[in-house]
Amino acid sequence: MSEGANGRQLAMVIDLNKCLGCQTCTIACKTLWTRGRGMEAMWWNIVNTMPGRGTPRDAFQLGGGYRDGEPVPGSLSPGRLYGEAWDFDYDTLFGPAEGPGRLRPLERDGGSPEWGPNWDEDIGGGTYPNSYFFYLPLLCMNCSKPACLEACPRSAVYRRDEDGIVLIDEERCHGYRFCMEACPYKRIYFNEERSIAQKCNSCFPRVEEGIAPACVRQCPGRARHVGYLEDPKAQVSRLVREWRVALPLRPDFEVEPNVYYVPPLSPLGFDDDGAFDEGQPRIPLEYLREMFGPTVDAALATIEAERERVASGGTSELIDVLISPRWLDMLGPLTVDPATVRPDREP
Amino acid sequence: MVGTETRGIVARPVRRPFAELVSPADPAWERAAEVAVRLLPTPLEAQPSAYVQAAWAGRPRGGIRELGVRSITSAGALLIRLSWSAPRPSRGVTDVDAFADACAVLFGDEDADLATMGSPEHRVTGWQWQSGRDRLFWFSARGLGTVERAERHDLVARSQHVDGSWRVVFGAPLDGAGGPAIDGPAARIAFAVWSGAARERAGLKSYSPEWLEFRLGGRAR
Numbered sequence: 001m002s003e004g005a006n007g008r009q010l011a012m013v014i015d016l017n018k019c020l021g022c023q024t025c026t027i028a029c030k031t032l033w034t035r036g037r038g039m040e041a042m043w044w045n046i047v048n049t050m051p052g053r054g055t056p057r058d059a060f061q062l063g064g065g066y067r068d069g070e071p072v073p074g075s076l077s078p079g080r081l082y083g084e085a086w087d088f089d090y091d092t093l094f095g096p097a098e099g100p101g102r103l104r105p106l107e108r109d110g111g112s113p114e115w116g117p118n119w120d121e122d123i124g125g126g127t128y129p130n131s132y133f134f135y136l137p138l139l140c141m142n143c144s145k146p147a148c149l150e151a152c153p154r155s156a157v158y159r160r161d162e163d164g165i166v167l168i169d170e171e172r173c174h175g176y177r178f179c180m181e182a183c184p185y186k187r188i189y190f191n192e193e194r195s196i197a198q199k200c201n202s203c204f205p206r207v208e209e210g211i212a213p214a215c216v217r218q219c220p221g222r223a224r225h226v227g228y229l230e231d232p233k234a235q236v237s238r239l240v241r242e243w244r245v246a247l248p249l250r251p252d253f254e255v256e257p258n259v260y261y262v263p264p265l266s267p268l269g270f271d272d273d274g275a276f277d278e279g280q281p282r283i284p285l286e287y288l289r290e291m292f293g294p295t296v297d298a299a300l301a302t303i304e305a306e307r308e309r310v311a312s313g314g315t316s317e318l319i320d321v322l323i324s325p326r327w328l329d330m331l332g333p334l335t336v337d338p339a340t341v342r343p344d345r346e347p
Numbered sequence: 348m349v350g351t352e353t354r355g356i357v358a359r360p361v362r363r364p365f366a367e368l369v370s371p372a373d374p375a376w377e378r379a380a381e382v383a384v385r386l387l388p389t390p391l392e393a394q395p396s397a398y399v400q401a402a403w404a405g406r407p408r409g410g411i412r413e414l415g416v417r418s419i420t421s422a423g424a425l426l427i428r429l430s431w432s433a434p435r436p437s438r439g440v441t442d443v444d445a446f447a448d449a450c451a452v453l454f455g456d457e458d459a460d461l462a463t464m465g466s467p468e469h470r471v472t473g474w475q476w477q478s479g480r481d482r483l484f485w486f487s488a489r490g491l492g493t494v495e496r497a498e499r500h501d502l503v504a505r506s507q508h509v510d511g512s513w514r515v516v517f518g519a520p521l522d523g524a525g526g527p528a529i530d531g532p533a534a535r536i537a538f539a540v541w542s543g544a545a546r547e548r549a550g551l552k553s554y555s556p557e558w559l560e561f562r563l564g565g566r567a568r
Contacts, residue, residue, distance in 0.1 A: 073402035076444035151398035153492050153549050174496070175440070176549045182398045190443045 009144070009164035009229045010202060011236045012216065013246040014137050015262040015322055017303075018223035021047050021135035023118070025215035025224070029139075029200070032214045038193025040085030043117050044200035045139040045215045051125035051287060055138070056082040056186055057115045065147050065184030065253030074181035082189070083116030084108055125287070129274070132282045134264040137223075139215065140187050140200035141249070141257030142166050151182035156197075163228070164258060165202045173197055184253035210336035217331070217338075222324060227332025229258070234332050235321050236260070243318050244295065245302050251293040262322065263292050263299055265307075355560030356382050356536060358418035358425060365424045371507045371514035376428050379417040384538055386412050386553035393462065394550050395492040403551060411540045411553040414450075420563060425521050427452055429538065430514045437543025439479015446548050449541040450515055451475040451486075454534055454561075461537050461558055464488040476504040476515045478543065483517065491550065521563075536561035 029045040046055050054060060056077040063074035086105035093103050105113050124133025142159075146166045149157040156172035157179055159165070168179070168188075175195035180188045188199040203213035211217070216224040227234035229241070239246040239262065246260035266281035288296045306316040324330045361368070361375050368375055388409020394400050415430040429450050437448045453473040455465060465471035465488045475484040475496070483504040484496040506515045535558040541547040 071398040071401040078445075079443045082443065147398065151396055153394060153396040153399060154494070155492060174494070174549070177443075178396060178398055178402075178549070180443075181402065192440060192443070195440055 007230050008162065009258055010142065010207065011227065011229045011240065011258045011260065012213075013225040013236050013239045013260045013262065015223045015225075016134050016136065016264040017262060017322075018221045019047065019135040019137060020221040020223075021049065021121075022220060023047050024218050024220055025137055026117075028214040028218035032203070033201070034198075038191035039189075039198065041079060041082060042189040042191075042198065043083075044187070044189070044198075045137065046117050047135050047137045048118050049121050049124060049133050050136045050291070051133070052118075052120040052123065053115075054186075055117045055119070057119070059186040060184070060250060062186055063184070064182045064186070065250075065255050066145070067252075067254065069254070071147065071150065071182065072184070074184070076177060076180055077186075079190075079192075080107060080113065081115050083113065083119065086113060086116070126282070126284075129270045130280075130282055132266065134283065136249075136261070137215070138185060138187060138249075139259065140166060140202065141185060141255070141259045142202060144256035144258060145254065147182040147184065147253075147255050148179035148188060151178040152176070153178065160204075163204075163207065165204050165207070167201055167204065168197055168199060170194075170196050170198070184250065184255060185257075206338065207334060209338075209341050210334055211338045211341065212331040212334040216334075222327060222330060225321075225324070225330045225332070226334055231332075235324070235330060236332065238321060239318075243302060245299045245318065247292040247296060247299055249291060261292060262303070263288055263296050265300060265303060355533070355562060356416055356418055357562050357564040358420045358427070359564040360420045363421055365421055365426075365518060368419065368421055368424075368426050369503055369505045369516050369518045371428060371430075371505055371516050372509075375419060376417055376514075376516075379419050379428075381430075382416045382559075384414045384416050384555050384559065386414055386538070386540060387556050389550055389552055389554055390462075393491065399549070399551070408545060408547060408551050409553045410545055411542055414538050414540060414553075414555070416538065418561075420521065423521050424518055425563075426516055426518045428514060428516045429540075430512055431540055432511060433508065433513045433542070433544075434511045435544040436508045436513065437478055439477070439543075441479065446543040446546050447477040447479055447541070448513060448543045449475060449477040449548075449552075450513070451539045452517060453537040453539065455537070455558065457535060459535070459558075461556070463490055464494070466490055474502060474504070474517050474519070476506060476517065478506065478513075533560045533562045535559070 026045050034042040048054050063072050065072050084107050089104040107113050126132045154172050156169045173196040179197050188197050191198050212226050216226045225235045227236040229237050240260050246262050248257045266283040268276040269280035269282045271277040306318045310316050310319050328335045363375050367373050411431050417428045419426050439447050451473050455471040459465050459469040459471050467489050470489050472487045482498050485499045486494050486496045488494045503518045537555045539552045539554040541552045
């Protein structure tokens with residue numbers, strides 16, 4: 001895990017046990033950043049149901065990242081596999097000939113969509129009664145070893161020294177899309193109107209004013225923590241480095257992401273007789289290991305032990321941090337209320 | 348009439364309106380001599396991205412191996428027509444995974460390195476056309492990965508795809524800032540072509556590996 005050149009790395013921890021899948025983060029981001037020309041179908045932040053095929057479809061199977069330190073070739077998906085900004089078939093719904101019917105989404109060529117953001121919502125995996133799912137918010141991971149940055153032949157992708165935020169210089173970008181191929185999480189979008197790549201920018205103008213990113217501040221589930229990893233007292237630092245309960249997504253991609261996830265705890269599974277099976281968590285550990293790496297077992301054990309301690313009348317600093325009854329504690333140093341910042345003031 | 352690239356390229360003057368000459372189908376182009384320029388794939392090891400080198404190792408690229416070049420001048424304007432076989436033309440960047448067919452003309456001084464697209468001391472300049480775009484790009488570079496593009500109102504390009512081939516005409520005023528710097532008897536010129544169907548972009552392209560001599564010819568016909 002490396003940090004920005006000055007030793008500071010902005011990081012985010014998302015507690016998957018608290019994520020509601022409500023997409024408030026998604027809409028907060030959409031409202032703030034992706035309402036411009038050519039951005040209609042962009043969702044810099046998206047919450048997918050897992051297990052699932054993701055956004056774009058089969059996102060984690062499209063290559064990118066590294067294997068044994070070598071770049072892994074990636075591929076691009078057509079826009080319809082991200083999900084277009086659909087129109088709707090109002091004529092059929094309200095037309096005199098057909099009468100009331102279903103409001104069908106329409107792609108730009110008039111066809112019916114076969115995929116879209118969080119298309120497989122709440123489907124999940126497993127077989128009843130052992131079916132399961134959890135929500136996985138995704139955004140730019142501000143990787144310490146950003147494959148997108150290395151892929152760009154124009155050096156249009158850069159990582160800020162002051163906080164490790166990875167940004168695309170839209171003036172330098174020529175729309176070659178190597179960065180999109182190289183990102184293993186497929187979190188970079190293509191603006192066809194402007195022929196440039198665009199992605200989550202970690203709300204850097206807010207961060208520079210001491211304001212938390214919109215997805216963090218708007219989260220009604222209080223699932224997101226933000227702060228600087230080098231601060232040993234920061235919640236993100238303690239969750240990642242001290243308690244080791246916040247883990248990188250798909251560490252096998254070898255990009256050293258700086259968005260971390262508290263893995264989901266499972267209810268017990270059922271055996272063939274319908275009784276609880278003590279040895280079988282509902283979410284298969286093998287799947288969680290694939291998603292969060294081999295240390296997920298230890299992370300889950302730590303959380304369960306601390307939770308048990310609290311249930312038994314004890315106290316747990318870890319559980320206190322995960323709950324964070326004082327919301328502002330989750331925002332680290334980024335506690336400024338955006339309503340108090342005048343947009344028209346001198347920088 | 349087809350010549351060889353070793354003779355270089357000569358822009359002969361004609362007496363026809365510029366507005367008609369920018370059409371790739373204008374009859375004046377059929378009377379202009381065509382030079383067949385051999386193209387090669389750009390070297391993969393020269394790509395300034397480890398990802399591109401890894402992702403394109405073993406993949407076909409630079410498949411367009413010949414370019415037809417004709418050039419004429421008219422009333423202070425320079426026009427260059429490029430043509431090449433494109434049986435599967437790309438009509439532009441029509442989707443996230445679609446890439447444009449494109450071609451470019453490059454000008455450089457006698458000390459400019461073509462393989463590196465110029466250097467900090469020796470800038471190269473040129474024009475690039477992309478399918479699906481109304482306007483061409485004027486660009487300059489001082490080394491690999493340093494291309495800076497701009498749209499200039501005094502540069503025009505017209506294209507047509509006919510009989511499985513692209514024909515693209517570039518037009519620019521000879522004394523304009525966007526044109527080639529032809530200070531002496533000859534300038535140096537090079538070419539590049541990108542196949543959208545082959546997903547070529549950036550430094551992945553077919554190119555003429557050596558500078559060619561470019562001269563302005565004699566009397567108008």
